[in-house]
Amino acid sequence: MSIDAGEFLQASVRTATPLAFAAYGELVAERSGVINLGLEGAMIAGAFGALVGAGAGGVGAGFAAAALAGCAAAAVMALVVLWLRADAVIAGTAVTLLALGLTGTLYRALYGAQGAALSVPTIAPAAVPGLSHLPLIGRALFEQPMMTYLLYVVAALLGWWMARTHAGLALRATGERPVAAFAAGISPVRVRAWALLFGGAMGGLAGGVLVLAQVGTFAEGMSAGRGFIAIAIVVLGRWSALGVAGAALLFGAASQLQYVFQSLGWPVPYQLFLALPYVLTLLVLAGTQRRAAAPAALGTALTEDAR
Amino acid sequence: MAGRTDARWVITAATVVVIILAVLGILMAGGYDTPRALAALWNGAFGSSYALFSATLVRATPLLFVGLAVGIAFRAGVLNIGAEGQLLAGAAAAVAVGLAMGGFPRVIALPLALGAGAMAGGAWAGIAGWLNLRFGVLEVISTLMLNFVAAYLVSWLVRGPLQEPTRVYPQTVELAPSVHLPTLIDGHRMHLGLVLAVVLAVGAWWFLTHTAAGFRVRAVGAGRDAARSAGGINLGRTTALVFLASGALAGLGGASEAMGVTFALYEGISPGYGYSAIAVALLARLHPLVIVLSALLFGALEAGAAAMQREANVPSVLASVVEALIVLGVLSFDHARARRRHA
Numbered sequence: 185m186s187i188d189a190g191e192f193l194q195a196s197v198r199t200a201t202p203l204a205f206a207a208y209g210e211l212v213a214e215r216s217g218v219i220n221l222g223l224e225g226a227m228i229a230g231a232f233g234a235l236v237g238a239g240a241g242g243v244g245a246g247f248a249a250a251a252l253a254g255c256a257a258a259a260v261m262a263l264v265v266l267w268l269r270a271d272a273v274i275a276g277t278a279v280t281l282l283a284l285g286l287t288g289t290l291y292r293a294l295y296g297a298q299g300a301a302l303s304v305p306t307i308a309p310a311a312v313p314g315l316s317h318l319p320l321i322g323r324a325l326f327e328q329p330m331m332t333y334l335l336y337v338v339a340a341l342l343g344w345w346m347a348r349t350h351a352g353l354a355l356r357a358t359g360e361r362p363v364a365a366f367a368a369g370i371s372p373v374r375v376r377a378w379a380l381l382f383g384g385a386m387g388g389l390a391g392g393v394l395v396l397a398q399v400g401t402f403a404e405g406m407s408a409g410r411g412f413i414a415i416a417i418v419v420l421g422r423w424s425a426l427g428v429a430g431a432a433l434l435f436g437a438a439s440q441l442q443y444v445f446q447s448l449g450w451p452v453p454y455q456l457f458l459a460l461p462y463v464l465t466l467l468v469l470a471g472t473q474r475r476a477a478a479p480a481a482l483g484t485a486l487t488e489d490a491r
Numbered sequence: 492m493a494g495r496t497d498a499r500w501v502i503t504a505a506t507v508v509v510i511i512l513a514v515l516g517i518l519m520a521g522g523y524d525t526p527r528a529l530a531a532l533w534n535g536a537f538g539s540s541y542a543l544f545s546a547t548l549v550r551a552t553p554l555l556f557v558g559l560a561v562g563i564a565f566r567a568g569v570l571n572i573g574a575e576g577q578l579l580a581g582a583a584a585a586v587a588v589g590l591a592m593g594g595f596p597r598v599i600a601l602p603l604a605l606g607a608g609a610m611a612g613g614a615w616a617g618i619a620g621w622l623n624l625r626f627g628v629l630e631v632i633s634t635l636m637l638n639f640v641a642a643y644l645v646s647w648l649v650r651g652p653l654q655e656p657t658r659v660y661p662q663t664v665e666l667a668p669s670v671h672l673p674t675l676i677d678g679h680r681m682h683l684g685l686v687l688a689v690v691l692a693v694g695a696w697w698f699l700t701h702t703a704a705g706f707r708v709r710a711v712g713a714g715r716d717a718a719r720s721a722g723g724i725n726l727g728r729t730t731a732l733v734f735l736a737s738g739a740l741a742g743l744g745g746a747s748e749a750m751g752v753t754f755a756l757y758e759g760i761s762p763g764y765g766y767s768a769i770a771v772a773l774l775a776r777l778h779p780l781v782i783v784l785s786a787l788l789f790g791a792l793e794a795g796a797a798a799m800q801r802e803a804n805v806p807s808v809l810a811s812v813v814e815a816l817i818v819l820g821v822l823s824f825d826h827a828r829a830r831r832r833h834a
Contacts, residue, residue, distance in 0.1 A: 219631055221572070260819075269829075270822035273570050273631055277769050278818040285811030292806040293521060404808065412635055419632055453651055459643035462636045466618075469633065470626040483629055 192440060193324035198398070200436025201332045202227075202390040206414035207421070207428050208335075208342055209254075209386025214418055215346065216379035217359040217372075217481040221276025222261040224411025225283030226254035226384040230391025232287040235402040236294075238304040238395070246304065247331075247392045254388015255381055257283050262380040266373050269485065280411070288404040306400045307331070329397040331389070338386075343425030355379060359479030362490035372490050387411060416465045422477040435461045499828070500781075503774070506820040507788070514813055518805060528803035535798020536791035544679035546797070549752060551790025552681075553578070553764045555688040556744025558771035558782045559695055560612075564737040566699065566777050568712040569730060573619060573634025574741040575765025576641035577612040581742025582749040583645050584611030586663055586756040587653060589749070593667030600670045605687075605746050612742015613735045615641060620734030624727050630734075638765070646758050653756060662757035672751035684747030688786075691740065695779035708733055741765065770814045773821055789814065 206227055213220040230250035237249025257279055264275040295302055312326035312333075346352040354375055357365035362372040390410065395402055417435055421427030438461045442454035519525040536547050557574040564571035571577075585608035592600040619637060622628040646661070648654075655664045672683040699705040707729045710718040718724040744764065753760055771789050775781035796810035 219629075221631075221635075264819060264822055268823050268826040270826065271570075273572060274769060274773060274818065275822065277572065277766060278815045278822075281766065281770070281811050282815035282819070285808050285813075285815060288808035289806045289812060292808075409639065412639070415632065416636055416639075453647045455643040455647035455650070458646075459640045462639045462643075466622065466628070466633055466636050469628045470622050478629075483631060 190320055190323050192437075192444060193321060194327065195440045195443070196433060196437040197324045197328060197332065198436075199439050200432040201328070201335060202393040202398070203410055203413055203417060203435055204335055204339070204429065204432035205331075205390035205393060206387045206411055207417040207432050208338060208425070209383035209390070210414045210418045211421070211423065211425065211428055212342070212346075212355065212379045212386075213376075213383040214423060214482055215355050215359045215479055216376045217362065217479055217484065218265065218272050218376055218380060219276070219415065219483050220258075220261060220380060220383055221273060221412070221415070222257055222279030222283075223276075223383060223387045223414055224407055224409065225261075225276075225280035226257040226387030227391040227394075227407040227411040228280075228287050228405065229253040229257040229283045230388025231395045231402055231406055232291065232391070233388060234392035234395040235291075235302065235304055239302075243305055243307055243396055246396050247389065250388045250392025250395075251385040252388065254384040254386070254391065256384070258380045258384020258387070261384070262377045265380075266377055266486075272483070272485070284405055291402060291404060303401050304395065307397050329393075331393050331397055339425055339429055346425065356479070359481055362481055362486050366490045372486050376486070387414075390414075416462060419478075420461070420465045420468055422468075422472070423479065424477075431461075434464075502824060503776075503821065506824060507774070507817055510813060510816045510820055514809065514816070518809075523805055524803050528799050528805045531798045531802040531805075532795035534795075535802075536795035540679070542794060542798070544676055544681045546680075546794035547787070547791045548681045548685055549790075550793045551786045552685045552688055552751070553744045553748045553761070554767060554771050554789050555685070555692065555783060555786035556747060557741050557764050557768035558775070558786050559688070559692055559779060560737045560740035560744070561768040562772035562775065562777045562779060562782050563695055563699070563708070563740065564733055565772060566712045567708045567730065567733040568715065569733050569737065570631045571616060571619070571634050571734070571737050572631060572769065573616060573637050573765070574737075574744075574768045575761060575763065576634065576638035577615045577738040577741035578745035578748070578761055578765050579638075579641040579645050580615040580738075581608035581612035581745030582760055583641075583648055583653075583745075583756055584608050584742070585746030586666065586749050587648075589666045589670035590653070590663060592670060595669065597669045600667075601672070601750075604670050604750060605743060608746025608749075609739040609743045612745065613739035615742070616734045616738025617731075620731050623734075624731060642758070645756065645760070649757055660757075663755045666750065666754045670750055671754060672747065680752070682747075682751035684751040687743070687747065689783060691743070692779045692783045695740075699779065704729075704732065741768075767814060770818045773818055776821075 206223055210220055210223055230253050233249035233253030234246040238246030261275055261279045264270045265272045307329045309327050309329050316322045316326040354370045358372045358375040365372055413435060417428055417431040420431035438457050441457045445452045445454050515525055515529055518528055535542055537543055557578055560574045585604045588607040589604040592603055615637060619630050619633040622633050623630050649661045653663045675681045707724050710722050710724055711729050715726060719726050749756060771785045772782060775785040792813060793810050796807040799805040800807040
């Protein structure tokens, strides 16, 4: 069987879409200085929210519930990190564990012990007239579910917003030098809280995309580490909106390669290709750390003189 | 001072009890047969010699290894969240060596396989340590990345070089009996790994409180700048030691699980022990001897939750909810205490 390059790219973009949603959420959180390991939790919460919402009110309600559920997970994170001043790494791990446990418990409680396969309506790809006929990239970029197009808009707006607006500047200042930001009249606590909530909503939408645009049902733990992959994508994308898009595509393509090899019948160990983006992320980090694309205050708690 | 320390442990224990009772209360509100669930939780964890020696203590063993790994790293301020990957590396190396050593007598094969596990775990964490010390890469990110690489490595090994000869199942053949960790009581699954883990817990406590290197580890954790300028401590050497020791402990946990419980390597060999480890270590406030107790508690919780599912139809993933709430409870409690001290 031969492989159609256009088809491969289309599948890569489809796989990359939920990753990119989560990664843009993580990008904003990290630009404010917080590494949000609770993103995986927001994503599974969003997936479960999408199931419940879509069951009650259709696809639109599903996405709304997904974003809300992701926000709820992020709110716990914000509360613990910003108000209780706990370590973000520990808090994020706890939030993820909590969300995985809660969604699993609720799913089995609401839909039966075996978690009978439950299917929800999904959104089909919608081709953009004209553009989808472009050679090679046409179907990849312009024959996707609506959420992918929404993603393009969000990515462009986010890039502009972070670089060109006062609020974007406040975000970056908080991630670079919270004390200086505070002195300039910005509230780093408030900035980080909003950044985490936005990140949670995006993580929730990522879960929603998984359920409502791809799988069509919920399974326990279906986020399967994608929230953590988003963190790798942000690093590989050098904390820029454009870079994140490229890195998400790379991760999407790497996970599609296994199907290419399988259908070609090549005995290539596809796991090595799956591992490759992570190794690449580490190499990029090692090679460019000194040039400091990372926010200077990334992973540091707010000190007393910054709140 | 002693009184205040005691009070802290009393309140921590009370927090755990309150959280478990609150979750059971929610179950009751949800229409579950709560008395039956509670009985199943207790019986599944401690109710019989089978529950204690073949469920609770077996589940507590890997949690103790990885809890110590995370505990010692966090004590030095090294945020190693890669115990999962280090455990997988250790399990893979122990199985690889164990398969090759099948014909050798136990006295040679066992230590070699365990040693391979410890070295592989240490090496896996060592990568993150090297990246941190040489290039300033945040260990939170690097250890997380390495978890994925380790998982894919195991996935490849059990479908490639180490796959069983019929090439049907993605797993290795069973290890020869000479590389099985012996059970401690006939007819029960509890194995030598538990003794090793407890000895290491005591060793870690001794190391931290009674040796100069242990003092340096604690000093670096208390404040890197002060440790360097006032204490004259070589930060790089101490940090490197912590990465290696932490990884070796997690790797041993993987070796112990593979050689004492699963007797083979496959993809799902760890149901996230490396992540639960953070809760285990944190509940014990990173104190190695208390980590023995918190690993026991979490082992009991998971064994009991499995019984609750069987007997009262309560979803066993509820154990994760309890674990997460315990961590959040400990964090809130510490916050309240810190505020009181400031006031």
